[in-house]
Amino acid sequence: MSTSEKASREVTVTNETGLHARPASQFVQKAAHHKADIHVIKDNRHINAKSIMGILSGGIAQGSKITIEAEGPDAQEAVDELVDLIENGFDDE
């Protein structure tokens, strides 16, 4: 039996370019620091949050509603951190 932690939260992307180039890169790097499996769910599509190509191809624009879902030892922390990144904007914007 797995006792693995699960967490998820919905968030609306507010920064102007969405998860384009640099924001996508920052997002993926933050996701990659966590042990948990992390997915971004958009329109029923489960995108691997640690894959730059997945995120770039996800068409996540300003105004997109996405759900961040994680499963693994640091799932809650991962979701909180990524939601915070999206809500509070990205460093270089």
Place this chain on the structure above:
Amino acid sequence: MIWEELNESLIMNHLDAKDSSDVFEKIGGTLIREGYAKDDYVDALIEREKDFPTGLDIGGIGIAIPHTSVDHVLKHGIAIANLKHPVQFIQMGMDDEPVDAQLVFMMAVTDPGKHVDQLQRLVDIIQDRDVLSRLLEADNQNEIISIIKDKEETL
């Protein structure tokens, strides 16, 4: 710009592949032979594709963008093939929704952070259905390079 870095030896026109594994072996094998990827690249592609499929349906045109973690890559490069017969891939982010891929963009990425602009540009290119339909018809390497060049000049 992507087109400036395209290498004719990594472009395959009307590639005859029977399934996705065959696609990985033929295109991935070329990346290994040309010094872009390590010997375990093809196995790594196949494994990763099982966990994270890379098929996409762009307005009815099926494509696939297979790639691996940087551990299996030696040098940054992009291989492009249009396929003689469509080959079934699973759509990105879906459990088992198939798509018949007719175009494959296989990436050897050494540092996703460093190449993020180029990857974004590739995504912009592959999201343009007209570009894809021209790439499908391309009969030689130069044609593929010039279609991508034309598109990049509009970005």
